[in-house]
Amino acid sequence: MRSPKDFFRPLAVGAPQPVREVPFRPSRMIHFFDPSNPKMAAKVPDIAPTVDVLLGNLEDAVAADRKEAARAGLVEIAAKADFGDTQLWTRINSLDSPWALDDLLTLVGAVGHKLDVVMVPKVEGAQDIHYVDRLLAQLEAKAGLERPILVHAILETPSGMANVEEIAGASPRMQGISLGPADLAASRRMKTTRVGGGHPGYLVRQDPSGDDAPRATFQQDLWHYTVARMVDACAAHGILPYYGPFGDIKDTLACEDQFRNAFLLGCVGAWSLHPVQIAVAKRVFSPEPGEVAWARRVMAAMGDGTGAVMIDGKMQDDATFKQCRVVAELADALAARDPELRAAYDAATTAVLDQE
Numbered sequence: 001m002r003s004p005k006d007f008f009r010p011l012a013v014g015a016p017q018p019v020r021e022v023p024f025r026p027s028r029m030i031h032f033f034d035p036s037n038p039k040m041a042a043k044v045p046d047i048a049p050t051v052d053v054l055l056g057n058l059e060d061a062v063a064a065d066r067k068e069a070a071r072a073g074l075v076e077i078a079a080k081a082d083f084g085d086t087q088l089w090t091r092i093n094s095l096d097s098p099w100a101l102d103d104l105l106t107l108v109g110a111v112g113h114k115l116d117v118v119m120v121p122k123v124e125g126a127q128d129i130h131y132v133d134r135l136l137a138q139l140e141a142k143a144g145l146e147r148p149i150l151v152h153a154i155l156e157t158p159s160g161m162a163n164v165e166e167i168a169g170a171s172p173r174m175q176g177i178s179l180g181p182a183d184l185a186a187s188r189r190m191k192t193t194r195v196g197g198g199h200p201g202y203l204v205r206q207d208p209s210g211d212d213a214p215r216a217t218f219q220q221d222l223w224h225y226t227v228a229r230m231v232d233a234c235a236a237h238g239i240l241p242y243y244g245p246f247g248d249i250k251d252t253l254a255c256e257d258q259f260r261n262a263f264l265l266g267c268v269g270a271w272s273l274h275p276v277q278i279a280v281a282k283r284v285f286s287p288e289p290g291e292v293a294w295a296r297r298v299m300a301a302m303g304d305g306t307g308a309v310m311i312d313g314k315m316q317d318d319a320t321f322k323q324c325r326v327v328a329e330l331a332d333a334l335a336a337r338d339p340e341l342r343a344a345y346d347a348a349t350t351a352v353l354d355q356e
C-alpha cells in the first residue's frame with residue numbers, strides 16, 4: 001500500500017497529476033458498441049450525441065478472432081470523431097488475457113488524449129488496479145498526455161466482491177465500479193442464466209392462513225445485496241457506482257425496474273447494450289421533475305440547512321436538507337447538459353413555488 005503522503009504522486013516521471021476528486025460528469029448510460037462491427041460503428045456518429053458515455057468494447061461479446069479488428073476500429077473511430085460533451089470510454093480485455101497489454105499500449109499511444117476512462121474487467125483486488133495504474137502512468141508520460149485517464153472496475157468475481165472496498169480506494173484514478181452480473185453469477189455458481197434482472201424462483205411466500213387459500217409470492221431482487229455493497233464501497237471512497245448490463249433487450253419494462261432499483265440505491269447510471277436501452281437509462285437516471293421541485297422547495301425553506309420545519313405534513317431537518325441536495329445537485333448537473341431536462345425541472349419548480 002502506498003503511504004497516504006504519496007497517494008496523489010504521479011506513478012511515472014512526466015505523467016499528469018492524478019485527480020484529487022472524481023469529476024462528476026453525467027453518465028446515466030454507458031453505451032456499449034463493438035468497434036469491429038461495421039453496422040454498429042456506422043451508428044456511432046448518430047448515437048454519440050444521445051448518450052452520456054460511448055464505450056468501445058474490446059472484451060466479452062467481441063469474438064476472439066475480432067479482437068485486433070475491434071482495437072484498430074476503436075483507434076480509427078476515436079481519432080476521427082469529435083464527441084463533444086460525450087465521454088469516450090473503452091473496456092479492455094481482462095488482465096490475464098493475451099490482449100490486455102496491447103489494448104493499453106495501442107489505445108493510450110494512439111488516442112489517449114480522447115479517452116476518458118478505461119474499464120477493467122474481472123478485477124480481483126487492489127493489485128489489478130495498481131498494475132493498470134502504473135502502466136497507464138508510463139504510457140501517459142510517453143504519449144505526453146496532460147490529463148490522467150481514469151479507471152473503472154467491473155465487479156464480477158467473488159474475490160472482487162470480497163475486496164470491493166480496497167478496489168474502490170486503490171488509486172486516485174478510480175472513477176467508479178459497475179456490477180457484472182453475468183460473470184459474477186457464473187463465478188459464484190449462482191443458478192441463473194440471465195444477464196442481470198430478477199428471477200421468478202427468488203421469492204418469499206406469504207404465510208399459510210390455516211385454510212387451503214392460495215399463498216401469494218413476491219419476487220425479490222437477486223442483486224440487492226451486491227449492488228448495495230458496491231454502492232457503499234464507492235460512496236466511502238468518493239467514486240461512482242453503476243448497475244451494469246440488463247441482457248433481456250426486449251423486456252424494457254423489467255430493465256427499467258432493475259435500473260430504477262439501482263438508481264434509488266445510489267447508482268448514477270447503467271449500461272445500454274442496444275439502442276432501445278438508451279432512453280430507458282436516461283429516463284431512470286434523471287430524477288423526476290416533481291422530485292427535483294420538491295428538493296428545491298425544501299432547500300429554499302430550510303435556508304442554511306439547519307433546524308426543523310414542517311412542509312406538507314412532513315418533517316424536514318439537516319438530514320433531509322442533505323437528501324434534497326443530492327437530488328438538486330444531480331438535477332443541476334444533468335440540466336447543464338440537457339436543455340429539455342432543464343426546462344422540465346424549471347417548469348416543475350416554478351409550479352410548486354407558485355402554489356405557496
Ligand SMILES: CC(=O)SCCNC(=O)CCNC(=O)[C@H](O)C(C)(C)COP(=O)(O)OP(=O)(O)OC[C@H]1O[C@@H](n2cnc3c(N)ncnc32)[C@H](O)[C@@H]1OP(=O)(O)O
Pocket residue numbers: 031032033034039040041043047057060061182183195245249272273274275
Ligand atoms: C455481460 C456483458 O459483458 S454485457 C457487455 C457486452 N455485450 C455487448 O456489448 C453487447 C452489445 N450489443 C450487441 O451486441 C447487440 O445489440 C445484440 C447482439 C445484443 C443485438 O444485436 P442485433 O441482433 O443486431 O439487434 P437488432 O437487430 O435489434 O439491432 C438493430 C440495429 O441496431 C444496431 N445495434 C444493435 N446494438 C447496437 C449497439 N450496442 N450500438 C449501436 N448499434 C447497435 C444493429 O447493428 C442493427 O443495425 P441495422 O439496423 O443497421 O441492421
Ligand SMILES: CC(=O)C(=O)O
Pocket residue numbers: 060121154156179180181182183184195244245
Ligand atoms: C458486465 C459483465 O461483464 C458481466 O456481467 O459479466
Ligand SMILES: [Mg+2]
Pocket residue numbers: 060121156180182183
Ligand atoms: Mg463480464
